[in-house]
Structure formats: structure tokens, C-alpha cells
Amino acid sequence: MDQLPASLALLFSLSGTVGKLSKKADRALGVHGISLSEFMVLHHLNYAQNQVMSRTELADAVNLTASGVTRLLTPMEKIHLVEKEKNNRDARVSLVKLTFTGRDIYKYAFLSCKNTFDEAVKAVSYTHLRAHETKANL
Numbered sequence: 443m444d445q446l447p448a449s450l451a452l453l454f455s456l457s458g459t460v461g462k463l464s465k466k467a468d469r470a471l472g473v474h475g476i477s478l479s480e481f482m483v484l485h486h487l488n489y490a491q492n493q494v495m496s497r498t499e500l501a502d503a504v505n506l507t508a509s510g511v512t513r514l515l516t517p518m519e520k521i522h523l524v525e526k527e528k529n530n531r532d533a534r535v536s537l538v539k540l541t542f543t544g545r546d547i548y549k550y551a552f553l554s555c556k557n558t559f560d561e562a563v564k565a566v567s568y569t570h571l572r573a574h575e576t577k578a579n580l
Contacts, residue, residue, distance in 0.1 A: 463559075463562070464478050466558060466559075466562060467481070467555060467558070467559070470554045470555050470557075470558040471551050471554065471555060473554060474547055474550055474551040474554065475521070475547070476523075476547065476551060479504065479506075479514055480514065480518055480523070481548070481551050481552075481555060482503075482504045483500060483504055483511070483514060483515070483518065483524070484523065484524075484540065484544055484547065484548040484551070485548065485552070486500060486503040486504060487500070487524065487538065487539070487540035487544070488540055488545065488548050490540075492539075493539060493540040493545070494527055494537050494538065494539045494540075495537070495538055496529075496535050496536065496537055496538070497511055497512060497515070497536045497537075497538060498535075500515075500538055515538060518544075521543075522541050522543045522544070523540075523541060523543055523544035523547060524538050524539060524540060524541060524544055525538075525539050525541050526538065526539075527539040
């Protein structure tokens with residue numbers, strides 16, 4: 443079998459690294475009953491104006507399709523981390539709002555995730571990360 447071109451080798455390497463980091467995050471966040479994807483939703487809502495975003499904006503922010511973010515939000519709504527909010531200007535736009543419970547879970551999950559990854563990335567230098575970005579033209 444031929445060796446992978448450098449571009450695909452980088453893609454495979456980064457994908458493997460992201461997979462390992464995602465699993466590590468899911469383990470740290472599981473204590474709070476959420477996944478990395480759900481944590482990312484809570485994070486973006488926490489810093490959004492009035493802690494509200496449209497589903498489309500949220501999908502873009504967490505790198506999911508609109509239907510993917512809808513599937514992710516449904517169980518989050520059931521456990522009261524987020525809630526639907528009406529858009530008074532446009533009934534076609536579906537808004538999502540962070541709840542008090544969601545803010546509380548986010549605050550503690552943030553600390554768990556931060557502590558886990560502060561330890562995990564100690565050996566990774568900023569220069570090392572920038573070198574990967576440069577190779578990938580990011």
C-alpha cells in the first residue's frame with residue numbers, strides 16, 4: 443500500500459487526536475450528565491446576547507446541521523437545560539434559551555472540563571499547535 447500524502451496524514455492524525463480528546467471530555471462531563479456536544483451548546487448559549495440563539499446560529503456555532511442540533515436539543519429541553527423561546531419578529535425562526543439549570547450545570551461542567559484539559563495539554567506547546575495549523579493552512 444502506498445504511503446498517505448502529507449495532507450491526508452495530517453487529517454488522519456488530527457482526527458485521531460480530536461477523537462481522543464472528545465472521549466476524554468465526555469468522561470469528564472459525564473459526571474454532570476452531559477456530553478461534549480451538549481457542553482458546547484451550553485457554552486455558546488452562555489455567552490450569547492441574553493443567552494438566546496436561533497437554532498441555525500447554534501448549529502453553525504457547534505458545527506452541526508440544523509437537524510443535528512434539533513436532535514441534540516430535544517433531550518436538553520426535557521431535562522430543562524434549555525428552553526424554546528418565541529421570536530416576536532419572525533415566527534419561522536426557532537430560538538433557544540439557556541435556563542437557570544443550564545447555567546448552573548454549565549458553570550460546574552466548565553470547571554471539570556478546564557481542569558481535565560489543563561492537565562491533558564501541559565505537554566503541548568502553543569508553537570506545536572500553531573505548526574499544525576500552518577501545515578493545514580487554517
